[in-house]
Amino acid sequence: MTASPLDIALFAAKLGVVFFVILTMAAYLVLAERRILAWIQDRKGPNRVGPFGMLQPLADLIKLLTKEDFIPSAADRWLFLLAPAMAAIPAILTFAVIPFGAPITIAGRQVPLLIADLNVGVLFFLALSSIAVYGMAIGGWASNSKYSLLGGIRGLAQLISYELSMGLSLVPVIMLAHSFSLTAIVDAQSTVPFIVYQPVAFIIFLISITAECKRIPFDIPEAEGELVAGFHTEYSGMRFGLFFVGEYINIIVLGGLATTFFLGGWHGPFLPPVVWFTIKSLAVAFFFIWMRGTLPRLRYDQLMHLGWKVLTPLALVNILATGWWLALAAS
């Protein structure tokens, strides 16, 4: 394997740009959420720091960095320190397989606009999404507090409920695209996005990823009305910030995945591909915020009921119907 310095430089530049853009978008998504929620609830929201409150994320960052990093005396010290990173890293890693634009040509080389085109891309996403729960569970357990522990256990139970329906809702996409690679899935949607063929799978996937990023109506692990703040009750300063930013990075990444699987990826008329990808991803993120401003929280057992008795059977029937349709279309 020989790589020229130019290739390595291009790859490093791509990594740097992606990292910077995701972190900045996550920070401004927090601001956007606060402003949109304020708008839904007929308030003004943060509008004092900079024009229209645009510098609020910076002020929040400085506040979080200068706060005391508190460790409870009865906590499991090392796991308590490690857990926020375990929560944030899988979210960032998932973005590695998402194609966010059409391949571009720089200095005579074709540069694909994604970090790694794995031929098991869909499974890579499912693997990372199932280990993302460790940060939450370990953080809740290591805090040695009853609220945190309950939050962690709820997080694990939630994962068991939605993971299966999320995986099954992606099977029809793979059947239509004939590939596990996200690039091939986007290419298969160059004319018609899969949401047209698979509206049921899209709805199941959307509900499952809402549970995946622990948003209302599925914010059961942190349920501030019942569990103080759930698994991150005992965290302060930048460690809390890491959990918090991890959640928003997750929203952006899952928005990007919903775009890739169902909304046609970066394909779209008139505008450049990267712009289309950003618009579609942010539309999904806006939908999450809208839901938060509209819906009440589900109960623990209601989520399990929904996941196991409604979404999973529905996804299985959908797979069967898709297979039947594909077999009829082939004959």
Added chain:
Amino acid sequence: MEQIIFYILAAVAVIGTVLAISEKHPVHAILYLVTSLFAVAVVFYLLMAPLVAVFEVILYAGAIMVLFLFVIMMLDLGHPEKGFSPHWREWLPALLLSLVSIASLVMVIVSRHSQLAVPAAQSIPIREVSRRLFQGHGVAVELISLQLLFALVGALYLGKQQASSPGLPPSSAPERVSGSEEKSP
């Protein structure tokens, strides 16, 4: 380059597994085991088997270990690290048996070292794996899925039985449920 990565991963896997066995606290042991599984998954990726690597993480680290963690956190064992150490009479048979298996593994590796197949130079596509699996071993796949279904129905039956008859001794029924689930992987 790949050799260096392999040796680092192999060391992580072995040390992680040893620590998972020697660690008395179950949550720590689970984390060591997950670390070891990750290292093994990346080794599979280096061996040009991305599908096996991803399944290793999805099934073992993402499903089975998460279930273990869930059960351990639900039971809340307190401070098991302050408990008694097992007596040598208890661990001696285990040690002897593991010595036998390690010795036979070493013998097999030493005797077959020259005939070892060279790993595929390029990654095996998923299409090829599934074709081999479902065309060549279709009956076996069906048998395994039927057995999983039996285990599921059995676990459901035992769980229902316990819920409907409270007179049942509480210690025996959950044991049988967990026993039938163990068969499934």
